[in-house]
Amino acid sequence: MKLLRLTVDGSAVPCILDGEGNAREVSSLVQDFTAETLPGVLAVLSGADFAALPVMPVVDADILPPVARPGTIWCVGLNYSDHAEEAGLPVPSEPILFNKAAGTYCGPNAPLLHSEKMSKLDWEVELGIVIGKRALNVSRAEAMDHVLGFTIVNDVSERAWQMERGGQWVKGKSFPNFCPTGPWLVTKDEVPDPQALSMWLDVNGERMQAGTTARMIFDVATIVSYMSEFCVLEPGDLICTGTPPGVGMGKKPPRYLGPGDVVELGIDGLGRQRQVVQSL
The missing domain is CATH 3.90.850.10 (Fumarylacetoacetase-like, C-terminal domain)
Known part of the structure; x- marks a missing residue:
């Protein structure tokens, strides 16, 4: 699993890269990748239907640190x-x-x-x-x-x-x-x-x-x-x-x-x- 964060309108948006390299927004599942959410993040994301999640455009300048x-x-x-x-x-x-x-x-x-x-x-x-x-x-x-x-x-x-x-x-x-x-x-x-x-x-x-x-x-x-x-x-x-x-x-x-x-x-x-x- 590849986790990344993008900045959208000044806010951090957690995403996961799907098998085709698309960034899928997962904020409906986890608010952000933080110290509080990381211990359970794999359990939360492992059963998700990523194809149903929104695709986010990835611009190099918008990529935040992944956590x-x-x-x-x-x-x-x-x-x-x-x-x-x-x-x-x-x-x-x-x-x-x-x-x-x-x-x-x-x-x-x-x-x-x-x-x-x-x-x-x-x-x-x-x-x-x-x-x-x-x-x-x-x-x-x-x-x-x-x-x-x-x-x-x-x-x-x-x-x-x-x-x-x-x-x-x-x-x-x-x-x-x-x-x-x-x-x-x-x-x-x-x-x-x-x-x-x-x-x-x-x-x-x-x-x-x-x-x-x-x-x-x-x-x-x-x-x-x-x-x-x-x-x-x-x-x-x-x-x-x-x-x-x-x-x-x-x-x-x-x-x-x-x-x-x-x-x-x-x-x-x-x-x-x-x-x-x-x-x-």
Whole structure:
């Protein structure tokens, strides 16, 4: 099942993609895809006659993140062995965890905002995990029972703020629109193996990242179980699971984004995103 949200007359409209790729409005069945509705959303939608539901026109600019703003956006750093090598850093023995501010959350095609105070704006295609059921102290064997599905995230980063200004990484990760998410949430039943997904990212039509989730150091089930040891994962929470090599910081010489640059990215079966860098 592919869940998406569109903005119509300023309001969010929950939809599902049918087998022909049409967006069918499901607001008669569920008000929105939120922390409150996600635990039961599959039960509500599974018996629906989608052919009887209204078809909504899909315009890229109208696509919202597939779930209403999460309570927490979690991130895993250096979670690809080839990216750690690119960065010249040791492979972590445990997942490196940090957060992005909730205000970073935006649709998959929203502009990337460029401040005059930025100098090293970077890209990161990532697999996003969406939590569907509260998780605390769950085992690795139980972890997938708490996952609703998967989506695409661009974990946008301002490297100078992240690496050169002291403190923690959150500083370079939390500017508005630094977390484009979507276009869809693909439920886990349609992703038989989340550790076998190809992913890519282009800047101005040039391939920068080409990787696979098979190179993740800590897989999806491990991440969910590990995090639940330290915190409660709530329905709607988003976990960004790390990026493959090819980020701007790792180029020789480094390459960063500026106004007018176009970023396109995708993951097999999860759709694609497109953002244009825009001056504030």
